[in-house]
Amino acid sequence: MxxxxxxxxxxxxxxxxxxxxxxxxxxxxxxxxxxxxxxxxxxxxxxxxxxxxxxxxxxxxxxxxWNVGDEPTNLTQFVNNFTSVLNVVVPFVAWFGFFGFITGVLKYVNAGGDEERLGKAKQLIAYGLVGMFIMFSFWALAKILAASYLAVGI
Structure with missing residues (x-):
């Protein structure tokens, strides 16, 4: 061990x-x-x-x-499995957006007045923020739909 x-x-x-x-x-x-x-x-x-x-x-x-013996037999179990996968995947993908945002901020700080580098840094910041927003919106929408329509405790 x-x-x-x-x-x-x-x-x-x-x-x-x-x-x-x-x-x-x-x-x-x-x-x-x-x-x-x-x-x-x-x-x-x-x-x-x-x-x-x-x-x-x-x-x-x-x-x-991964528990392979627990296969979904109805829609509620399928949604439970889907949300458990979503709980792992969404934060992982959101980290890419966060990493892009932080990298953009650091590049913006280190640009030193160069307009081309400032433009690329601003673009990277925007992509990072949009990526994080989309992932968290998708995550929240899936949680709301699962909780309201399927009565799945999340």
């Missing part, structure tokens, strides 16, 4: 370090890179590292368990 905790601790440290590196690369920008192709390749590598870090952390976040 101690080996498992040690492995998890090492994985957590590695993932945290990789997330730090990703954020550092995003905030640093690509000032020394002149070719657009190389810049997009760098962003792809950064995005790939971010996706790997998030996906490798998911089993710890959801305790890697």
């Amino acid at each position: 101690e080996k498992i905790y040690e492995i998890i601790r090492k994985m957590d440290t590695k993932i945290t370090y990789e997330l730090y590196e990703i954020i550092r690369k995003i905030l640093r920008g690509n000032k020394n890179q002149s070719e657009k192709g190389f810049r997009s390749l760098s962003y792809f590598r950064t995005f790939r590292m971010f996706v790997w870090a998030v996906c490798s952390y998911l089993p710890l976040a959801v305790f890697a368990a």
Whole structure:
């Protein structure tokens, strides 16, 4: 059991370090890179590292368990299962909006008066806020519909 905790601790440290590196690369920008192709390749590598870090952390976040023996037999059980999945997915997706918003704010602060960088930062802030608003609106609408029409306790 101690080996498992040690492995998890090492994985957590590695993932945290990789997330730090990703954020550092995003905030640093690509000032020394002149070719657009190389810049997009760098962003792809950064995005790939971010996706790997998030996906490798998911089993710890959801305790890697799902009750497969509890299949829905009526609409109420199906809605219960749907809302339980929604309770996991919506906050996860909303974090992407929050991460975009925070990244946009940090890029806005670091723009230093450059109009092009300010415009991109404002756009990133707007996309982050819209994404969070849409996800939380969808979540609230699903909760309201489930509670009012199906009498499901949420």
